[in-house]
Amino acid sequence: DVADIPAVPEWLPDHLRADGIESLYPPQAEAVDAGVTEGENLVASVPTASGKTLVATLAMLASVERGGKALYIVPLRALASEKREEFEQFEQYGLEVGVSTGNYESEGGWLATKDIVVATSEKVDSLVRNDAPWLDELTCVVSDEVHLVDDGERGPTLEVTLAKLRQLNPDLQTVALSATIGNAEALAEWLDAALVDSDWRPIELKKGVHYGQALHLEDGSQSELPVRNSEKPTAAIVRDTLEDEGSTLVFVNSRRNAEAAAGRLASTVEPHLTPDEHEQLADIADEIRDVSDTDTSDDLAEAVEGGAAFHHAGLASGHRSLVEDAFRDRLVKVVSATPTLAAGVNTPSRRVVVRDWRRYDGTAGGMQPLSVLEVHQMMGRAGRPGLDPYGEALLIANSHDELDELFERYVWADPEPVESKLAAEPALRTHILATVASGFANSREGLLEFLEGTLYASQTTERGRLERVMDDMIEYLELNEFMERDGGDLAATSLGHTVSRLYLDPMSAAEIIDGLRAWKRGDGRARADDGASAADRPAADAAAEGEEPPGFTTASDLADDGDGDEEAERPDPTAMGLYHLVARTPDMYELYLRSGDEEEYQMLAFEREAEFLGSMPSEFDPAFEDWLSALKTARMLEDWASEVDEEVVTDRYGVGPGDVRGKVETAQWLLGAAESLAGELGLGLAPAIREARVRAEHGVREELTDLAGVRSVGRKRARRLFDAGIEDRADLREADKAVVLGALRGRERTAETVLENAGHRDPSMDGVDPDDSARPDES
Numbered sequence: 096d097v098a099d100i101p102a103v104p105e106w107l108p109d110h111l112r113a114d115g116i117e118s119l120y121p122p123q124a125e126a127v128d129a130g131v132t133e134g135e136n137l138v139a140s141v142p143t144a145s146g147k148t149l150v151a152t153l154a155m156l157a158s159v160e161r162g163g164k165a166l167y168i169v170p171l172r173a174l175a176s177e178k179r180e181e182f183e184q185f186e187q188y189g190l191e192v193g194v195s196t197g198n199y200e201s202e203g204g205w206l207a208t209k210d211i212v213v214a215t216s217e218k219v220d221s222l223v224r225n226d227a228p229w230l231d232e233l234t235c236v237v238s239d240e241v242h243l244v245d246d247g248e249r250g251p252t253l254e255v256t257l258a259k260l261r262q263l264n265p266d267l268q269t270v271a272l273s274a275t276i277g278n279a280e281a282l283a284e285w286l287d288a289a290l291v292d293s294d295w296r297p298i299e300l301k302k303g304v305h306y307g308q309a310l311h312l313e314d315g316s317q318s319e320l321p322v323r324n325s326e327k328p329t330a331a332i333v334r335d336t337l338e339d340e341g342s343t344l345v346f347v348n349s350r351r352n353a354e355a356a357a358g359r360l361a362s363t364v365e366p367h368l369t370p371d372e373h374e375q376l377a378d379i380a381d382e383i384r385d386v387s388d389t390d391t392s393d394d395l396a397e398a399v400e401g402g403a404a405f406h407h408a409g410l411a412s413g414h415r416s417l418v419e420d421a422f423r424d425r426l427v428k429v430v431s432a433t434p435t436l437a438a439g440v441n442t443p444s445r446r447v448v449v450r451d452w453r454r455y456d457g458t459a460g461g462m463q464p465l466s467v468l469e470v471h472q473m474m475g476r477a478g479r480p481g482l483d484p485y486g487e488a489l490l491i492a493n494s495h496d497e498l499d500e501l502f503e504r505y506v507w508a509d510p511e512p513v514e515s516k517l518a519a520e521p522a523l524r525t526h527i528l529a530t531v532a533s534g535f536a537n538s539r540e541g542l543l544e545f546l547e548g549t550l551y552a553s554q555t556t557e558r559g560r561l562e563r564v565m566d567d568m569i570e571y572l573e574l575n576e577f578m579e580r581d582g583g584d585l586a587a588t589s590l591g592h593t594v595s596r597l598y599l600d601p602m603s604a605a606e607i608i609d610g611l612r613a614w615k616r617g618d619g620r621a622r623a624d625d626g627a628s629a630a631d632r633p634a635a636d637a638a639a640e641g642e643e644p645p646g647f648t649t650a651s652d653l654a655d656d657g658d659g660d661e662e663a664e665r666p667d668p669t670a671m672g673l674y675h676l677v678a679r680t681p682d683m684y685e686l687y688l689r690s691g692d693e694e695e696y697q698m699l700a701f702e703r704e705a706e707f708l709g710s711m712p713s714e715f716d717p718a719f720e721d722w723l724s725a726l727k728t729a730r731m732l733e734d735w736a737s738e739v740d741e742e743v744v745t746d747r748y749g750v751g752p753g754d755v756r757g758k759v760e761t762a763q764w765l766l767g768a769a770e771s772l773a774g775e776l777g778l779g780l781a782p783a784i785r786e787a788r789v790r791a792e793h794g795v796r797e798e799l800t801d802l803a804g805v806r807s808v809g810r811k812r813a814r815r816l817f818d819a820g821i822e823d824r825a826d827l828r829e830a831d832k833a834v835v836l837g838a839l840r841g842r843e844r845t846a847e848t849v850l851e852n853a854g855h856r857d858p859s860m861d862g863v864d865p866d867d868s869a870r871p872d873e874s
């Protein structure tokens with residue numbers, strides 16, 4: 096019973112009961128027995144939707160009750176706001192909840208007063224690097240979806256961050272939540288934690304495979320599920336579920352497939368909708384169109400009118416929550432989603448269909464099967480406790496052989512063990528620098544000792560490997576002047592400290608520094624035929640070897656490039672050049688080149704060759720394709736910063752509005768970092784970089800940067816104001832209200848807000864007769 100949980104605040108039992116929670120689920124009770132509310136470390140490896148969050152909540156509340164402070168680490172930003180909303184219900188009892196997802200450079204001082212902080216692992220890592228003082232006061236840290244330490248890209252950050260927090264405060268309670276995995280005990284051992292390893296679920300889950308005209312379930316049963324002639328199996332399953340008043344969640348392998356599937360499934364669902372549902376869905380569709388004016392928005396609205404929707408990371412967050420709410424309210428009957436978001440969407444449904452069990456993987460080459468862990472996590476979304484008798488999760492087979500294969504591979508299989516990916520080079524070069532720069536180690540030995548506290552060290556049977564990669568990376572960091580070695584002692588250089596605080600991959604920093612220096616030197620116009628990136632050589636060497644195209648200042652002339660007085664020699668780099676520079680760093684994920692793209696961007700590359708910082712690899716160099724993909728990203732940013740309509744941008748680059756914003760945010764961060772590096776190195780390019788950054792931030796041409804920076808102005812309104820003769824913030828402050836109102840198409844409230852934000856002497860619009868200046872609303 097919830098009244099028997101030790102060490103939690105006294106208001107909690109009633110609060111839980113009011114939420115419909117009378118007693119703990121068995122794994123939760125096990126966790127309490129293991130002392131999770133009394134400060135004990137715990138790893139809970141429990142199926143999806145089996146109440147892991149409550150385990151963490153109990154631990155955090157108990158810790159705060161003892162006067163402490165808790166940190167909840169989430170793997171995705173989208174989850175941070177979801178969790179914050181969940182924890183904000185405790186504010187009525189006087190707790191303070193904060194979420195930290197913002198810039199990487201800040202130390203988040205305002206979080207010091209919060210009792211519970213929610214943040215992504217990257218954010219926590221950056222807080223550690225920036226010495227956020229309140230981190231010492233943490234008493235409880237929760238790591239959600241800790242099995243993601245297995246993820247090659249983001250796992251190492253989580254792993255190292257947990258190790259650092261635990262080193263900062265040896266008494267820190269660690270609670271790690273994991274999906275069911277093959278080796279939960281390894282995680283428990285790493286974290287010195289008690290283990291709750293359970294298969295228990297609040298609602299029975301039946302896994303199975305659809306093949307031909309029947310469902311084959313894991314218990315050996317078979318039932319008919321006929322597929323009509325003109326129909327795909329997924330549509331047949333959705334229809335069958337609808338006939339039973341149930342909804343279906345369909346997992347597919349790409350955003351494009353998610354969108355296409357939703358469009359098709361809407362025609363399956365539509366005939367089943369009541370007139371009332373039609374009406375409500377039309378309202379939701381309108382709200383969706385209001386969120387943004389793009390193709391994605393239109394497609395989504397159209398699907399929703401038919402009772403279907405798609406869900407993927409390219410959606411604007413407004414879209415996502417509308418879809419999730421409509422699905423929970425059972426108005427939308429089917430959602431097709433990509434696996435990335437399977438973890439986050441708390442939208443259980445009667446049936447789950449895992450339609451695609453392979454996914455395109457560029458590094459492995461071609462289509463690769465999903466892991467058992469991932470497929471089981473998607474399947475775990477089936478069945479709504481208290482509403483359905485059981486959940487059903489289905490794969491789809493197209494042949495008898497495939498039926499057998501899917502049973503072997505997924506239905507009967509156990510999830511894989513998770514394995515640390517820390518020994519990979521990009522992870523180690525980043526974390527070694529950060530570990531030394533933030534003082535967790537100051538010698539080679541100390542570094543080794545720190546790394547011994549990671550999951551990697553506790554898992555590896557090959558001791559020498561970590562040490563070898565570590566030594567290689569120390570050498571790389573030294574070569575690039577980010578670190579200095581004195582005998583066995585290690586220290587970060589001032590540049591290295593900056594790179595670590597800016598949260599840059601050292602390789603990104605090297606690429607940026609190299610490009611900026613090359614620009615100052617005046618080289619880079621000629622194409623380097625050796626294709627070797629100067630980023631892995633020390634800058635001094637690169638300068639010495641610099642190619643010297645005729646007509647440009649020579650490398651030796653500029654060897655002292657620090658005082659910026661060579662500016663007359665070469666114009667400032669263009670926004671395009673700077674966007675390309677940051678787009679080719681490993682911190683910016685690339686837009687893929689589609690068929691036909693290659694030729695287009697190759698032409699663009701030669702046309703605008705003079706604008707790029709650093710040398711272009713030759714067409715025969717394998718690095719050329721990456722360089723072109725970066726050009727695609729760069730041109731997208733340039734379009735955005737030239738006031739091209741969002742809709743045209745998404746269309747032109749085949750991406751969602753969420754992607755445009757994602758790229759813009761990454762570019763903003765990287766350009767901000769480039770600005771700091773240029774300043775630190777005395778390259779004198781900072782103003783040009785700042786301008787490119789501000790243009791990207793607001794999506795405007797140069798002349799609008801000042802205006803667009805006024806809160807609630809934005810790119811479109813800035814242009815209209817400008818066209819009405821109001822050219823900057825100062826003009827706006829002094830502007831004739833009637834002119835502003837006219838430019839803003841008669842929207843009085845907007846005009847007032849804008850004027851107030853600009854610091855207009857008298858923001859009240861009372862004296863203006865709206866009929867005088869208002870034009871019909873056309874926006």
Ligand code: ADP
Pocket residue numbers: 115116117118119120123141142143144145146147148149441
């Ligand atoms: P997980 O984090 O394991 O995916 P959640 O914590 O989201 O699962 O829990 C799924 C649902 O179960 C939530 O809606 C939660 O309110 C509910 N729940 C959790 N614990 C209990 C309980 N002991 N009794 C009833 N409902 C519970």
